[in-house]
Amino acid sequence: MSSLFEIRTPADQTEGTRSQVLRWLKAIGERVAVNEPLVELETDKVTVEIPAPVSGVLRQILKGEGEEVAPGDLLGQIEPGAEGIAAQAHRAAPQAPATGGHAFSGDGSAALARDQLSPAVRRLLAEHALEVTEVAGSGQAGRITAEDVLKAVVARHDKRHRAAAPSPTPEVLPVARRVPHSHMRKRIAEHMIQSLLHTAPHVTSVFEADMAAVVAHRKRHQGEYAERGTALTLSAYFVAAAVDGIRAVPEANSRWSDDALEIYNTINIGVAAAIEGGGLIVPVLRAVEKCDLFEIARGLNDLVTRARAGELTPADLRGGTFTISNHGTSGSLLAAPIVINQPQSAILGIGKLERRAAVLDEAGIERIVVRPKCYVTLTIDHRVLDGHDANRFLRAFVARLESWRC
Helix, strand or coil, X not given: CCCCEEEECCCCCCCCCCEEEEEECCCCCCEECXXXXXXXXXECCEEEXXXXXXXXXXXXXXXXXXXXXXXXXXXXXXXXXXXXXXXXXXXXXXXXXXXXXXXXXXXXXXXXXXXXXXXXXXXXXXXXXXXXXXXXXXXXXXXXXXXXXXXXXXXXXHHHHHHHCXXXXXXXXXXXXXXXXXXXXXXXXXXXXXXXXXXXXXXXXXXXXXXXXXXXXXXHHHHHHHHXXXXXXXXXXXXXXXXXXXXXXXXXXXXXXXXXXXXXXXXXXXXXXXXXXXXXXXXXXCCHHHCCHHHHHHHHHHHXXXXXCCCCCHHHHCCCCEEEECHHHHCCCCCCCCCCCCCCCEXXXXXXXXXXXXXXXXXXXXXXXXEEEEEEEEEEECCCCCHHHHHHHHHHXXXXXXXXXX
């Protein structure tokens, strides 16, 4: 048999990024062509295809679907130049998992060492005081996944509850339509719970911004920007004004650690965007402090265009130091708290722009006028910032918007 070629996860992934095998596109024993998509990884809410390094036959799958992987991990092996023999036999025969699996011996008994489990599975087993033998594996070749452990926890809780409680009157529920969670939705849920309940105490401040100056400037210049090849959106103004807020309160652009606060010199702003299918991604616009309004508008336009086309890369979603959530685009007036995108220290929320009655004082005479306004919020990590810091940020942010010159 020829020497085997290795299939590995990309080694250039940022340290700390979590990935998992989404699906294998080929089965053991099937032929593959060089550069043909072979396996899909989900990393930071985008899907990355790993191509075959050579033509040949897929001989080993070492990381099954749902298993977590790190940069450089060995996923499988290809025998180059071999004929696609016994593909059906390979599919039918049980394959022993290399790592993280729940292997079964010939008599059906479980035989698995804890050091063979994935890190996530080991952590969950320890947290809930479960033994490997108490969990039924649903992964490839009986591998135990994180979902299997959580199901076992729920089943144990239900069993104890039934034993302790009297039999209740059966609850009649309406017919429901089950929609399985996507990998992205599970990852978002985990990230939000971790941020809000286990990491940062959240506090939110609310201001109102008069957008008349911005609306007038945009009306005057959007044609010019279109001629230069980009759209001038309100989001560009919010990004530019956020730079003023961060300059007033640099701690808003920071990261908490146990022994120090790391305040970044560069401002990399992530702009949260909902995508078709119910997911949420946060592509990052880098070094915003060096950009003028046109450069910000052009950068946002590029990110939005590629997001809608499904062409963002994992690098587009990493390295953010501050986040803006323009939830008003879908009609929301106010959202609080918006969950902080860890490990950042603050997130800015923008509500719906609408015309509101306002009282203006001109030379001591008050009159009611109609102005375009929106609510803006800053949710902070209270370990890093206090309420007066949030207010200083929002004062600088609103002042920039309200004083925009045509």
